Amino acid sequence: MTRLINLITQTNSIIRRSSTSIGGKTMAKIISGKEVSGQIQAKLREEVGKLSVKPQLAIIQVGSRDDSNVYIKNKIKFAEEAGVLATHHKLPKSTTQEQLIDKLHNLNQDSSVHGIIVQLPLESDSPINTDQITNLIDPEKDVDGLSDINAGKLMHGQVNGMNSYVPCTPFGCLELIKQSGVQIAGSHAVVLGRSKIVGSPMAQLLVWNNATVTIVHSRSKNIPETVRNADIVVAAVGQPFFVKKDWLKPGAVVIDCGITSIPDSTRKSGYRLVGDVDYDQCKEVASAITPVPGGVGPMTVAMLIYNTVDAAKKSLAKSRK
């Protein structure tokens, strides 16, 4: 954690546009995840250059979903540019649970592999218990931080400790929140969503960074009122334009984890990507906000490679003992 804070020094350049007044309206700073992730990549490349091993991430894919193919391509590209080896283990749709378990066991035992992720969702012909698979990854190589044991360590306040990893999306969001300049300790954060991958670990990360945290979800009532108390809002509900301008306390920091493709006839592609936040409206009230795309997305990839480099360093430290 501390290392990461030291890792990013050029804070000023990260905020593309400082809070400005346009037509009498104060506009939020736009926190660019693209730029922050670029800086993390540069620092990682520098760190990796000093290591006696090349960090290796194994990416397991079952099937060939289009979205997974794109995500994996981005991960491999980022890794390569950071000097990290990302090996793609693409298994056919016919892969059985037993075969996948065998694959995992081999990678767990391979000391040249420092991080392992299973790209979800799987595309398989036979039934595979995803939860069981996630929990078979050696916790010390679980750089996606999705195993029960890493979640428990986070809940117990071990934030990327000696043998633990925080899921990449909330870990990236935390960095973006820090970039906004808001004082997290003592602030009130509202997290919208309680998923295993984003909402739940995000809430814990904020609690252990000393924020008062409210967890809001699909069964919550009075959501606008609750959000209105927040100094920091993290939206991870998967519903386009969910967070409205009049829900925000003026000056709130808004982090948008949503990414949904909606039809848009004005685009050549026929669609565009939007977040969980009504961005155009909310940027008039927030003090800082992340765009979609180019906000949280690139940070998720950056933190995955950060965790992989971290795993390689921990493995080296262990072998020296």
Added chain:
Amino acid sequence: MTRLINLITQTNSIIRRSSTSIGGKTMAKIISGKEVSGQIQAKLREEVGKLSVKPQLAIIQVGSRDDSNVYIKNKIKFAEEAGVLATHHKLPKSTTQEQLIDKLHNLNQDSSVHGIIVQLPLESDSPINTDQITNLIDPEKDVDGLSDINAGKLMHGQVNGMNSYVPCTPFGCLELIKQSGVQIAGSHAVVLGRSKIVGSPMAQLLVWNNATVTIVHSRSKNIPETVRNADIVVAAVGQPFFVKKDWLKPGAVVIDCGITSIPDSTRKSGYRLVGDVDYDQCKEVASAITPVPGGVGPMTVAMLIYNTVDAAKKSLAKSRK
């Protein structure tokens, strides 16, 4: 979970005094943990009578702290009355970490033992890593639910699932909240405290029972204001009389996990036990409140034995496969 709900049927008798008006003031219902735990004990005894094995809880103690001796005595007494065997493994202060690990390995392997707890804090001459010890208990026997893996399962929404256990104090609090008659789903709960044993798992339990949950802790600001939004308040900060009457929304349900001994010259013993809530004041505003002693305390013991019986049942179900 569902089983437990079915387990307690005589809801009405549990609330010692219904909300009444005294001298024009409406007084809260007093939720008696003593009575609820008694009912759980009776139901457990009935269930245990039908099992083909006697559930066994192993309690490991290092040293002989006075408070630990009292707690262990209470656990053994409750277990005996519920038809559960509680074996007390009292180790000398001179016990080393290695010896404690050996002891745990033996108990993990002993199929007649269904639940294992290590009574904390340890009183030992040599340094013992408590975290490491807690995590060496077989997760399927970890009836205190304090291991990282059980915490992670809870954070991932597995509430006392096939192989998971929820820590006993928050599990007991949840039962008391249910006894108050409040609708948890959609309500706003504020949890004061983020400890591994009470606050953090309590917040997760409430989230997965569909409450909107705010986690407040030592670094939080505006605590009275935050508490004032709560339909349910769980106090677990370890500070006598911390929660004041004017912090409460009228009609809130108040659960007090605190237990501190303070001097009291009017008592023969010279002291009395008080909670984290200013009980005498708060009962004038709350709709239901737990007393100290006789509230959360007895429930912690009851849920430990509940978890032990549950572990025995799961072990039987597994052996039948």
